[in-house]
Amino acid sequence: MARQELASAPSEREMDILKVFWNVGEAPVRTIHQIMAPNGEFALTTIQTLVRIMAEKGFLQVRNVNRTLYYKPNYTIEQAGSRFLHKVFDGAVDRLVLSMLQAENLSADELREIEKLIAKERVKKQKG
Helix, strand or coil, X not given: CCCCCCCCCCCHHHHHHHHHHXXXXXXXXXXXXXXXXXXXXXXXXXXXXXXXXXXXXCCEEEEEECCEEEEEECCCHHHHHHHHHHHHHCCCHHHHHHHHHHHCCCCHHHHHHHHHHHHHHHHHHHHC
């Protein structure tokens, strides 16, 4: 299924659920509930309802396997990041990066790792 443009953005609670899906990939609701509420902090039916609504909104894809519904994210972490960039920083990547670098106390090693990641992306852009 091709990625679709979504009319709305996920709520804070929906983002919490998406973060779990981004880490585990495709999963039934029970798995998501076990990860989010390992000590029964909230009911399985709460997660079921939220996941169903998220699928209706297009944030999740659903697949039926032997009467068990499996969900996977249709709203990507890249879409979430892009939305944040445009909503908070009006699309100015340099302002976002500078803000994050100033807000966090990064070590010299962490900064070198970021430089490596940027260099790697630069090479990919130049090649294609």
